[in-house]
Amino acid sequence: MASEDTKDTVTVGEFLELQKSLEEEAREVLPWNFDRCTYSKGYLRQAVYACKTCKSSSDSSPGGVCYSCSIACHADHDLIELFNKRNFRCDCGTACFEESACQLEPKPQDALNETNCYNHNFEGRFCWCKVDYDPEREEANMHQCVLCEDWFHENCIDGEKQGEKNFSLPDLDSFEEYICRTCTSKHSFLKLYKNSYMFFSGTTVRKNEEASATDNDKKQKNDEFQVETFVSTNKRKLGDDQEIDLKITALTKKAKNDIECKLERWESVMDSIDVDLFCIQNWRDELCRCNKCMYLYKSHQIEFILQEEETYEPPHDDDTHTSLFDSGMKLLAQMDRVTAIEGAIAYAKLRDDLVEFLKPFDDSGKTVTEQDIRAFFESKRSERKPSDTNSFF
Known part of the structure; x- marks a missing residue:
């Protein structure tokens, strides 16, 4: 037989092994039940999938759906797996997707998750x-930032x-x-953790912003950082509650039992230097929890970083570990007795x-093609009587 005819040929044994492999892969990728929307x-931190098929307009960003809806409602759509996103509520069936229920x-038709954040992901x-x-x-390899939850290529992180x-x-x-360096720049007090043994760090001096200050200028900048920057990083207008919190923090600092701030022991980092932090196991235990730093986490809205x-x-x-055959037998057992018997008889006849x-293919050694199998089942369909609407096959 010509190699041209056999290059895509598989044996029955190979087909069964492939089926087994596909079932195992499905169990790993889809291990959870998907019968309930979240x-x-x-708003949860959960696995999110963006649906480009259902976005409301060509100018809008796609909405995001939960794991269950990605399978039950959007299985044949153009989905993007975003992995985990915090404070996200499923958009499936909301105004974000217009007519997609x-x-x-x-x-409700006008439901809209206003707190959801959508970025280029x-x-x-x-x-x-x-x-x-x-x-x-x-x-x-790509790494997800703990704070912004974007994903970054290794060769983009190191500049290669x-x-x-x-x-x-x-x-x-x-x-x-x-x-990532974008987040340490946005929350600049985090840059100081490059000095900690609990973090590996990578530093990059921004182009056109290389430091030209003298040693005295650097020392002055360091002193200013320790005294002022902790508060100046909060660029939002302080409300009454925040002003009270700030005053309480200032008073508490004077108390004898105030926790020493770890950051004040470390060398400051200039604004022109970008810092990427690689956090080792139990790195959160190293985060300073003095009154000053606790105020910073709160004002920067990153308190979640503490745990x-x-x-x-x-x-x-x-049913994750159930084969297709076992699943079929389970469904058969759930049928009423008459329907189950009719199904078993129909299956035996088809077999x-x-x-x-x-049999003729086996006797002659001829390869069974996809067209042959399709022709067989097409002949079975044509044999069915129009009135046989309840038939299994």
Whole structure:
């Protein structure tokens, strides 16, 4: 037989092994039950999938759906897996998707999750480079920032992709989480943790902003950082409650039992230097919890950094480890007796007909093609009587 005819040929044994492999892969990728939408649970940190098919207009960003809706309502849509996003509520069936209704939990037509945040990830773009993500072609490792939850390429982090490698990343096994330079610049007091043994750090001096200050200027800047920057990083207008909190903090600092601020012991970092932090195991234990720093976490709205966040996971699917055959037998057992018997008889007849159909191929050694199988089932359909609407096959 010509190799041209056999290059895509598989044996029955190979097909069964492939089926088994696909079932195992499905169990790993989809281990949870997907019969309930998370909308009613409110805003959660949960796995989110952006649906480009259902976005409300060409100019808008796609909305995000929960794990269950990604399967039950959007399985055949253009989805982007965003992994975990905090404070996110499922958009399936809301005004964000206009006419697309949720199959799991109907919502009011005008429902809108105003607190949800949508960034370029929802368009399928990640990292500072904002390149469209293609899981089939992407080979570089990517790291998710603990704060902004965006994903960054390793060669973008160290500068290699831009043609100027600034530092080498630590080994993957040596750190657990990552904080990007954009976030340490936004929350500049975090830069000081580059001095801590609980963090590996990579530093980059911004182009056109290289330090030209004298040693005295640097010392003055360091002194100013310790005295003023902790408060000046809060760029929002202080409300009455915040002003009270600030006054309480100032008074508490004078107390003898005030916790010493770890950050004040460390060398400051100039604004022109970008800092990437690679956090080792139990790194949160190192975060300073003095009154001054606690005020900073609150004013910067990053109090969640102080403890590992709870991430919602749907209940595990009881049928995860069940094969397709076992699932079919389970459904058969749930049918009434007459229907189950009719189903078993229909299955036995189909099996016998298929064996009879395949026998000539076995005798002659001829390869069974997809067209042959399609022709067989098409003949079975044509044999059915128009009135046989309740038939299994």
